[in-house]
Amino acid sequence: METKYISQSGIEQWFNAIITSGKRVYAPVNSRGQIDFKLVKNLNEVSSEYIQTTQSIKASVYPKAEVLFSYEKVNGKVNLTDFDPESVPETVMWKVHPCDAAGFKPLSAIFNWDGADKLHNAHLAKTSLVSFSCASADESCFCTSVNGSPGNTAGSDIQLTMLPDGGAIAEILTSRGGELAALLPSVFEADKGVKKEKYLVDLPARFSLEEVNTKLSKAFNSTVWKEQSERCIGCGACAFVCPTCACFDIQEDVHGSKGRRIRCWDACGFAMFTLHTSGHNPREHQSQRWRQRILHKFSYMPERLGVVGCTGCGRCSRACPVDMNILEHITSIAQQ
Amino acid sequence: MEKIRERAATLLAEGVVTLVLGYEEGTKRPRPLFCRNSESARKLIFDSRCIHNLAVYLTKKELVGKDRFAVIAPIATLRSIMQLYVENQLSEDKLLVLTVDPSGELRELVTFEDIAGYVEQFELKRGEREQEILSKIDEMSREERWKFWMEEMSHCFKCYACRSACPLCYCSKCVVEVNRPQWINPWPAPLANMEWHINRAMHMVGRCTACGACGDACPVGIPIDLITRKMMEDMAPEFGYIPGQPAKKGNALSTWKLDDREQFIR
Amino acid sequence: MSSNTDFEPKIIAFVCNWCTYAGADLTGTSRLKYATNVKIVRFPCTGRIDFLLLLKSFAQGADGIIVSGCHPNDCHYTSGNFHARRRWIAFRSILDLMGVDIRRIQYSWVSAAEGSKWADLVNHTVADIRSLGPYQEYQKIADYLEKGGYHGED
Amino acid sequence: MSEKNTYLPYLMTIEKITKEAPGVKTFRLKFQDEAEAATFEFQAGQFGEYSAFGEGESTFCIASSPTRNGYIECTFRDTGRVTSGLSSLEEGSTMGFRGPYGNVFPMDEWKGKNLLFIAGGIALPPMRCLIWNALDLRENFRDITIVYGARTVKDLVYKSELKEWEERPDVRMVTTVDPGGETPDWKGEVGFVPTVVEKVAPSAENTIAIVCGPPVMIKFTFPVLEKLGFRDDQIYTTLENRMKCGVGKCGRCNVGKLYVCKDGPVFSKEELNLIPAEEY
Amino acid sequence: MSKIGVFICHCGENISATVDVERVAREVGGMEGVAHAIDYKYMCSDPGQTFIKEAVKKYNLDGVVVGACSPRMHEPTFRRACAEAGLNPYLCEMANLREHCSWVHEKSEETTEKAIDLVKMLVQKVKKNKPLDSIKVPVTKRALVIGGGIAGIQASLDIANTGHKVILVERDPSIGGHMSQLSETFPTLDCSQCILTPRMVEVAQHPNIKLYTYAELESLEGFIGNFTAKIRLKAKSVDYSTCTGCGACIQKCPVKKIPSEFNAGLGTRTAIYVPFPQAVPNKPVIDRVNCNYYKRGACKICEKTCQVGSIQWDREDEIVTEEVGAVVLATGFDVKGADFFPEYGYGKYKDVLTGLQFERMASASGPTFGEIRRPSDGVIPKKIVFIACAGSRDPAKGIPYCSKICCMYTAKHAMLYQHKVHDGESTVFYMDIRAGGKNYEEFVRRAIEEDTVNYVRGRVARVYEKDGKLIVKGVDTLLGGQQVEIEADMVVLATAGVANCGSEQLAQKLHVSYDPYHFFAEAHPKLKPVETNTAGIFLAGACQAPKDIPETVGMASGAAVKVAALFSNDELVREPLVAVVNRLAPPLYSTCVGCFMCETACPYNAIEHEDIRGRDGSLIKTIAKVNEGLCQGCGTCVAFCRSKSIDIQGYTHEQVYAEVMSLLND
Secondary structure, eight states: OEEEEEOHHHHHHHHHHHHHTTOEEEEEEEETTEEEEEEOSSGGGBOOSOSOOSSOSGGGTSOSEEEEEEEEEETTEEEEEEOOGGGSOOEEEEEEOHHHHTTHHHHHHHHHBTBOOHHHHHHHHHEEEEEEOOSOOOTTOOGGGGTOOTTOOTTOSEEEEEOTTSOEEEEEOSHHHHHHHTTSGGGEEEOOOOOGGGGSOOOOOOSOHHHHHHHHHTOTTOTHHHHHHTTOOOOSHHHHHOSSOOOEEEEEEEETTEEEEEEEEOOTTSTTTTOOTTSOOTTOSHHHHHHHHHHIIIIIHHHHHSSOSOOOOOHHHHHOTTOOOHHHHHHHHHHO | OHHHHHHHHHHHHTTSOSEEEEEEOOSSSOEEEEEOSTTGGGGOBOSTTOOOOGGGGTTOHHHHOSSOEEEEOOHHHHHHHHHHHHTTOOOGGGEEEEEEOTTSOEEEEOSHHHHHHHHTTOOOOOOHHHHHHHHHHHHSOHHHHHHHHHHHHTTOOOOOHHHHHOTTOOOSSOGGGOBTTBOSOSSOOHHHHHHHHHHHHHHHTTTOOOOOHHHHHOTTOOOTHHHHHHHHHHHHHHHTOBTTBOOSSSOTTTOOOTTOOOSSBO | OOOOTTOOOOEEEEEETTTHHHHHHHHHHTTOOOOTTEEEEEESOGGGOOHHHHHHHHHTTOSEEEEEEOOTTOOTTSSHHHHHHHHHHHHHHHHHHHTOOGGGEEEEEOOTTOHHHHHHHHHHHHHHHHHHOOOHHHHHHHTGGGGTOTTTTO | OOOOOTTOOEEEEEEEEEEEETTEEEEEEEESSHHHHHHOOOOTTOEEEEEETTTEEEEEEOOSOTTSTTOEEEEEEOOSHHHHHHHTOOTTOEEEEEEEESOOOOTTTTTTSEEEEEEEGGGHHHHHHHHHHHHHTGGGOSOEEEEEEESSGGGOOOHHHHHHHHHOTTOEEEEEEOTTOOOTTOOSEESOHHHHHHHHOOOSTTEEEEEESOHHHHHHHHHHHHHTTOOGGGEEEEOOOOOSSSSSOSSTTEETTEEHHHHOSEEEHHHHTTSOGGGO | OOOEEEEEEOTTTTTTTTSOHHHHHHHHHTSTTEEEEEEESOTTSHHHHHHHHHHHHHTTOSEEEEEESOHHHHHHHHHHHHHHTTSOGGGEEEEEOIIIIITTSOSSHHHHHHHHHHHHHHHHHHHTOOOOOOEEEEOOOEEEEEOOSHHHHHHHHHHHHTTOEEEEEOSSSSSOGGGGGOSEETTTTEEHHHHHHHHHHHHHHOTTEEEEOSEEEEEEEEETTEEEEEEEEOOOSBOTTTOOOOOHHHHHOSOOOEEOTTTTTSSEEOSEEOSSTTOSSOOOEEOTTTOHHHHHSOOOHHHHHOTTOOBOTTOOOEEEEEEESEEEEOOOEEEOOGGGOGGGTBTTBTTEEEHHHHHHHHSTTSTTTTOOOOTTTOOOOSEEEEEEEESTTBGGGTBOSOOSSHHHHHHHHHHHHHHHOTTOEEEEEESOOOOOSTTHHHHHHHHHHTSOOEEEESOEEEEEEETTEEEEEEEEGGGTSEEEEEEESEEEEEEOEEEOTTHHHHHHHHTOOBOTTSOBOOSBTTTBSSBOSSTTEEEOGGGTSOOOHHHHHHHHHHHHHHHHHHHTOSEEEEOOOOEEEOOOSTTTSOSOOOOOHHHHHOTTOOEEEEEEEOTTSOEEEEEEEEOTTTOOOOOHHHHHOTTOOEEETTSOHHHHHHHHHHHHOO
């Protein structure tokens, strides 16, 4: 845990040192009009003009589709090949927002709440987060309402707070962050004593989590779910851009006698998600599915896992084709 | 705008309809509004920014209920409604269509014929964005097209917003959810994504009305609407249809002509 | 792409029972020889042939595909082949738009009396696909997960 | 890092296949790895994820009793891709199994009590595990009554065991089929399970009722039990929500704040009252 | 399904010569789910079938794959064998190792590997097969016969005499067909009309036959045992219920110069007419194309003449609907006309006739009352040339086939000429003389030897007119290609027999196949000569290929027996290879969403609407339902259905998917 100063050129040198070390570096890149994390080799590929990437960094520790294990049928027998944690390459997620980094906690809570998830943990072990605190926000951002802040360091290994001179305050937060800094220690200069708060965007809280929690505990039968969800078209955009949504499906990829069991993203908003083979569907209507999404994040997760399932990144509101604005909806529940 | 509010309020107050589907001001742009009483009709707005295709809700029984309802439908929505009629998904006695013609007059269209007659006046044209991307694609070699789409497809994470936003994707169990056999792998991966989009385009041949809802909905910005639009533009003359005007019976792939032309069957 | 003399293309043929399957039977009865690369899957009618089967074929490693049925007007079911013709017009156009190599799908009408046409069709298609080479471009994406490239998106 | 991969199944050999009813089969499975077999333990009420390699996984309870060592059994109906894939396997084939998952019936708490088992159709398997468990520890319990019903005589599963239970002097066995489902030589009851329960149930005093069956049967049996004087903490059931992972991560079986796969599948009616009934 | 038995046939050496059959059996035997795999010399033989039956029982097989010849040959054989052993016949599939493999490839590793792949493919398919039950459909015991020539007449009478109702449809105003136009018939030279007209009358009077003349089939829908025929009754403009057939109208009709079809254009008829004196029915129709009233709006002389007021000017075409269980196609043939023989001057020179015209001329009821006279001047020709194979066997004319009857009727014509013109001189140019048939060769010999007909083997290059004579220029190939030139008074062309006009359209209406010359195609050239590929539709006579009267009559009786055999059942057993719309438990009931686009795709109108209602009777949804009687199993709807709600038994999604996957996965 130490705070350092890194100059503009220092940042670039350090970045290059990370690349040279052979680690894969993902950073926000502007391509096809979208800002998203992509594999980068050069600092100048990294985009600066944006509020939020379309997708979260969830995929780095919870890939969209991954092989749980593979198998081969030989003469009536089955040979299994386990997932190999060593196959996961060392990865650095560069220029992560605090709300993204904060997402790893709830994500891991789900994957490890009772029985460790080997795959997720293998990815976690190989992934380092270099977060950048936020100097700007938009109307969809609400991290401050969900225990976060523009300078929240939770989940980050190193956090940079950009300064007007192009340099940054570098908070080395974890030992993994230390290792990362150690790739080029010379650029990490002594802390200049600047307070990072001055360079953070001011984002007042919009609701109180406790209040929301209290309201939600009594809201299961409320009409609010139906009212809010009427326009929801039941796609999975919100879940897939969310840094904490972890619902998944297990599927089979078969090629003759060889096959793989695959885990892939799923969403509680899909109509078929809970459908029984018998045809019975416990969450038959979209309103029930919307309720599940909200209650799971803001009520069930805090109660069962001790962590709120939302980091206030606002991606779901931005991605929603029909403007299901989570901030608006949560605020209105809080005010009921 | 005022006219729409008034009319919607009247329709609701008089009990002619139990629901008016329209638009309200959203957080960034207008969004769909379900008006169930004359009071909420005051929230209704209608202008050129209202581009959601509300026809997508018309096939959701739990939302529209059993009684008669009204929908505010710009031209793109009207085309979808026509196609839904052709596909036996709507009945004339349940639906009242409100639209605003180019002169700003509020029009009420009751029958399928009314809608068809009205829609006929409007030619389906490419917008600037469509024109730009499609002409770019036109100039590509096959290999470049493949690269272009593979890059686009690599972003698809199968949220199915395209399917959910499309008024014509009303199947209760989509082919991607059919697992005997599992035609299209359900996980997001370039091939499975590609298969899904080719499949979607095939299912839209002769049906797509180029409303663009799928493209608008795509959270990762894949111009998927252009696949089905291009198909519609290319296939309509091939099979003798006018783009944007649904066939009265059947569709391009459920019908045929003796003299359908092709040069590739030997 | 010309160094493929050792390359034996995998070709799958989707044919209707009444014309092309019978035509291929006639090829046999007439003892006409053709390449072994093509394997026939029998359908009642070209109208039954699902476009998804063609897509799956490429995904599973086919280098080429033959789709063949009754000549126009000769369909045992009167119009299955007309439906199929439209379906292929549209399908071909979509594939082309997406950049799929449509030269790898050979559509044909082979009647029950055209045993020699079937042999020719097979031999020509095998030669064509041989010169195009393996369809690696497509198979590469089919194997995507195998390459372990599912970490983020690269 | 030698962390265990939760999703990696045990390899099992199908030792025996019993055809129970049209489309319904029971598999007896043996661990291929003896070390795994030696350390494997489970209790009545638990379930597992069974996999047909090439098709995927499906969730069923373990239908054999934990008192019977060396194997596990499962009973399933051929309804979907996986169950049909499993159904096509033969004796000697290999399949996969993950588990045991979920909670258990509190049999220790039931010592000295009467047990009333009520099962319908294909929901007998979870009960079968419990019944055999109770019968193998017969001295722990007082009267045991089993009410089992199916749509038709053909649909009754575990026919030979039904006969065995019927013949035991220490079990009161009542089988019933829905009206119209009887055959000419049918000697059991004719009527819906709830009706039959009302007729044959023992006194609620010191009795635990365990109900397993299709939602509609459960819906109509609970009020009957209530009428007979059963309190909510005397009534147990198992839920069968859709599951994928079995270990509380995939999100499907989340009902209210509970996860059927972790907090269940066994619930007393008292516990069920805490979660929204519409979601299971 | 996974106790599959695999049986590999050597087919003598037909398969084993190029395919290592032992290896095929061995490799397939190692597949998952294959319980038993053997090879044997002749699987289709009794011992071979016994192997299958015994294995089904011994290994408790739930699927059988026979790797042998084309399933089009022996699928029924092996399915029956399985059924006899207690296995549902639809759990048996065939891999085509002969026609699709051993016969088309050289002996090689690849050939054996392909054979293995083909068998594996069918093993994967059969694993997904489901037991199917045959479909039973009722039979409407009423036949439709299309065409009232001798074929149709014979078929109608034969069917009617078995006690079943027949509807006979004839395009012309009278039945009789080409046979009624003939003078005498070879090889007996008995009078054609004398033997035909009693049959025509019998048809008219038969209580089981309903006759529609001047009528055409409008449409035929349905399937074997259950067809619905719509028949257009062309407006005759005469009320047959009152018309007495007195003929007064015909005599008064002012339009008299219409070339008579019956007389092949040699004579004329009136606008209101009976085609020939013995016509059945013997009542007139008005030819609206030529009638003055219909052309110009005035005349109506016939109406004035008619004592009973039978003329009905406003009569319109009428469509009647008949339910029938079987159809006999007996639409006959046509002969090539004028523009086809410019080199022979047909159509240009009046005295160049077709064989059919000569028949009319030689007929006692013909335009010349049986005298052979030149159409140009009425003079009896002293020198006559017959040209056989006019068009037939001439690939350049697009008719490579032999019209079969010309050799015989040309001999007959020459003979008749010699009998009628004793000092006449007749020459026949021929390519070959094809006189196969009882007493046929003798008949030709008689013409040559007794009636001194001059037979010249060679082709006629050209016929042209010079000084009132027809110069026939040809080559005598028997004389070493010597040029022959004959000055003839008359030339008769034995023109090719071709498919009747409109046969192509009719075939499409009926869903039957036809050959490149538009003759209807039989289901099998040897073993199913009277059946078509469409069950319940049979062929009789020259609509299948040119043939003579005894053959036609024989075929007609054959078709009649097929119909009678069909009608001997109260219900028919059909292959259950039909489409099915899935049904699921509530609340979905089916994945079908009722867009009914399949309705427009189905060639057989087999898609119906099914309402699904709740307990209270309220409509939950309307889904598609396949009428399994109408469905023919083409599967177009299956490939078309977006939600995969329709599947087709025997070629289900799972089955074909498994096949494709097996071929491509190593």
